[in-house]
Amino acid sequence: MKISMVSEHASPLAALGGVDAGGQNVHVAALSVALAGRGHDVTVYTRRDSSDLPERVRVQPGLEVVHVSAGPAEHIPKDELLPYMSVLADGLAADWGDHPPDVVHAHFWMSGVAALDAARRFDGGGYPVPVVQTFHALGTVKRRHQGPQDTSPAERAWLEPSVGRAVDRVIATCSDELFELKTMGVSGSKVSIAPCGVDLDLFCATGPAEARGRRHRIISVGRLVPRKGVDLVIRALPLLRAAGIDDIELIVVGGAGDSHALDADPEARRLLALSRELGVEDRVTLRGQVPRDSMPAVLRSADAIICAPWYEPFGIVPLEAMACGIPVVAAAVGGLIDTVVDRSTGLQVPPMNPSAIADAVGELLRDATLRARLGRAGQARVRSRYSWERVAAETEKFYQNTLSSLLSRADLPRGYRHREGLYRGGLYGEGLHRMEGTAL
Ligand code: UDP
Numbered sequence: 001m002k003i004s005m006v007s008e009h010a011s012p013l014a015a016l017g018g019v020d021a022g023g024q025n026v027h028v029a030a031l032s033v034a035l036a037g038r039g040h041d042v043t044v045y046t047r048r049d050s051s052d053l054p055e056r057v058r059v060q061p062g063l064e065v066v067h068v069s070a071g072p073a074e075h076i077p078k079d080e081l082l083p084y085m086s087v088l089a090d091g092l093a094a095d096w097g098d099h100p101p102d103v104v105h106a107h108f109w110m111s112g113v114a115a116l117d118a119a120r121r122f123d124g125g126g127y128p129v130p131v132v133q134t135f136h137a138l139g140t141v142k143r144r145h146q147g148p149q150d151t152s153p154a155e156r157a158w159l160e161p162s163v164g165r166a167v168d169r170v171i172a173t174c175s176d177e178l179f180e181l182k183t184m185g186v187s188g189s190k191v192s193i194a195p196c197g198v199d200l201d202l203f204c205a206t207g208p209a210e211a212r213g214r215r216h217r218i219i220s221v222g223r224l225v226p227r228k229g230v231d232l233v234i235r236a237l238p239l240l241r242a243a244g245i246d247d248i249e250l251i252v253v254g255g256a257g258d259s260h261a262l263d264a265d266p267e268a269r270r271l272l273a274l275s276r277e278l279g280v281e282d283r284v285t286l287r288g289q290v291p292r293d294s295m296p297a298v299l300r301s302a303d304a305i306i307c308a309p310w311y312e313p314f315g316i317v318p319l320e321a322m323a324c325g326i327p328v329v330a331a332a333v334g335g336l337i338d339t340v341v342d343r344s345t346g347l348q349v350p351p352m353n354p355s356a357i358a359d360a361v362g363e364l365l366r367d368a369t370l371r372a373r374l375g376r377a378g379q380a381r382v383r384s385r386y387s388w389e390r391v392a393a394e395t396e397k398f399y400q401n402t403l404s405s406l407l408s409r410a411d412l413p414r415g416y417r418h419r420e421g422l423y424r425g426g427l428y429g430e431g432l433h434r435m436e437g438t439a440l
Pocket of ligand 1: 016021022023024026221222223253254255288289290291292295314315316317318320
């Protein structure tokens, strides 16, 4: 299949940990690699955010990243990118030329806007290009939790639901999202669920662990934004001290640069000020951005990974921790409800609750046997359910279902409908490209 991935702000080639570079980048990269590994021809379109970037980067056979010029070639916060989506659509349509893809998979709502725009230019000629959408995050949920702090453009309130209604299929990453989509007016019949996956070659229990001292070590990993709830973990530290656990360090991983660059980061400053106010500054280290390849060793050095977001569309970090055999303390929100099984692969806590975090961390730190049991079960769960190969196979099935429903449409030209014969005849991989105007 010829697959176009659209990921406007989240390049699969970007460094991770900055405000707008996290799970979506990982998801798009790993899913594309796995689909290319299954023999598909995958192109990822992302916005050029630096003039140094080449127009096309061949990542591996069957996988290419295209940097589309849409707006200034510099970093622009994702919430300011909407005005450039029609130019991004121009870039998609121009690159497709006379050979549009068999399926377009858009990531995040604004990519959906651009993908639908580009796809519709072909629909007029009777050759619909199916659009599959993964939202990664929903504006309704963000607004509920962030209120006036939500910097999303006002148009998101109506554009995002219309993307959900207009696309051919939505792939939700967890069951919680399915309910949210329904309340947005997206028909449940067009929603499928495929989780995010983990790179199981990179994230595994065997391998080096970063050297550490004698103190217990808990780690929080993520973009340094308030909704990741790192302050809630810091607030748990004095409660742990009061409960008799004082030999503990909290390592905070994430941020747009190394620990020096964090001096200029308002969220980093807020977290350090809070640590000082609570008298736990000698317990808290802000590490800054950790490169992806070093992440497993960092995770393995922990007694527990703490994920305390206010809300979480999916949350890849708990899976990465579980894959490394480390137990997770997770707020019971969003994707974490599906991935972290309470008292089996980790401990779930109510959201926004430092005292529940302290209780859960305390229980884990006091009980090495429990930690080992949860770690083993987490590893088994991730290996059986969350490999990218498995996620890619499920995603491919959803692409195929989407295409077969499209092919059942009565109003398609004969040349297009011929594809159905190719599909049913098993020539799907190589045969399902455009028939280039052939009237059969
Ligand atoms: N990450 C990283 N280095 C950092 C911070 C984060 O490699 O310094 C990675 C982390 O390992 C995970 C991703 O960024 O793969 C964050 O994904 P998640 O779904 O947990 O959060 P999101 O950023 O999507 O909100």
